[in-house]
Amino acid sequence: MKYKETIVLKNKKECLLRNGEGSDAKEVYDNFNLTHGQTDYLLSYPDEDSFTIEQEQQFLIEKADSSxxxxxxxxxxxxxxxxxxxxAVGKKDKVKHxxxxxxxxxxxxxxxxxxxxxxxACIACARRAGYAQLELDVVSENGRAAALYESAGFVEYGRNPRGFRSRSTGWQETVLMRMELD
Ligand SMILES: CC(C)(COP(=O)(O)OP(=O)(O)OC[C@H]1O[C@@H](n2cnc3c(N)ncnc32)[C@H](O)[C@@H]1OP(=O)(O)O)[C@@H](O)C(=O)NCCC(=O)NCCS
Incomplete structure (x- = not known):
């Protein structure tokens, strides 16, 4: 899918939001590894990044071409x-929404x-793509993310007490959230 929007941030600077392209591969790869090392609330650690830069490039091309x-x-x-x-959660009829x-x-x-x-922006794209439901998992201690999701319209539908197992802190409860789009 394609997306492009310029927003003005709280510090008055302009920030461009746009779909990734193949040529962004190195920067997206570096950003992924940086962010995944800066917080313990994401699904993977930088050393588990299974992508090479070439695979990242392919991934971004496929996403840009995807409907x-x-x-x-x-x-x-x-x-x-x-x-x-x-x-997408899956392509089969029962989950393709x-x-x-x-x-x-x-x-x-x-x-x-x-x-x-x-x-x-992602909610708008999910609507445009025709999904009936957008979902996410958030670590329950990650209050700032959970507050953001709630205010954007996501609703909790359950908790998994052993959703993640952090290398440093052990079990992390995950909150399952969803938003109906139709
Ligand atoms: C969670 C995350 C995406 C939020 O991004 P962000 O750019 O900081 O978010 P925003 O600046 O748009 O702030 C969103 C909301 O967070 C809250 N917030 C912002 N700064 C905050 C702070 N210092 N303390 C507490 N809450 C804060 C506010 O409620 C804000 O709402 P507002 O728009 O009404 O002011 C970002 O912190 C992040 O990438 N964290 C690490 C990865 C992660 O946790 N991803 C989510 C996995 S489910």
Missing amino acids: NEIEICAILDGRIVGTAGIE RAEFGISIEKDCWGLGIGRALTL
Whole structure:
């Protein structure tokens, strides 16, 4: 999918939100590894990144060409500082109405409004793609993310007490959230 929007952040700077392209591969790869090392609330650790830069490039090309999936980059001062995306849960008839949302932003850029803007952009793309439901999992201690999702319209539908097992802190409860789009 394609997306393009310029927003003004809380610090008055302009930030471009646009779908990733193949040529963004190195920057997206570096941003993924940076953000995944800066928080213990994401699904994977940087050393578990199974992509090479070439695979990242292929991934971004496929998303840009896709009719129902997207990876959106947030570009601040000419640099990719975060990404968010939607991915289909599956292609089978019984689940093709569901998509999953994910987001990560580098720590130096938290609190500027990028997270909210990327979340709203992904919700708009999920609607445009025709999904009936957008879903996510969030670690229950990750209050700032959960508050953002709730205010964007996601609703909790359950908890998994052993959703994640952190290398440093052990079990992490995950909150399952969903938003109906139709
Ligand atoms: C969670 C995350 C995406 C939020 O992004 P962000 O750019 O900091 O979010 P925003 O600046 O748009 O703020 C969103 C909301 O968070 C809250 N918030 C912002 N700064 C905050 C702070 N310092 N303390 C507490 N809450 C804060 C506010 O309620 C804000 O709502 P508002 O738009 O009404 O002001 C970002 O912190 C991140 O990438 N974290 C690491 C990865 C992660 O946890 N991903 C989610 C996995 S489910």
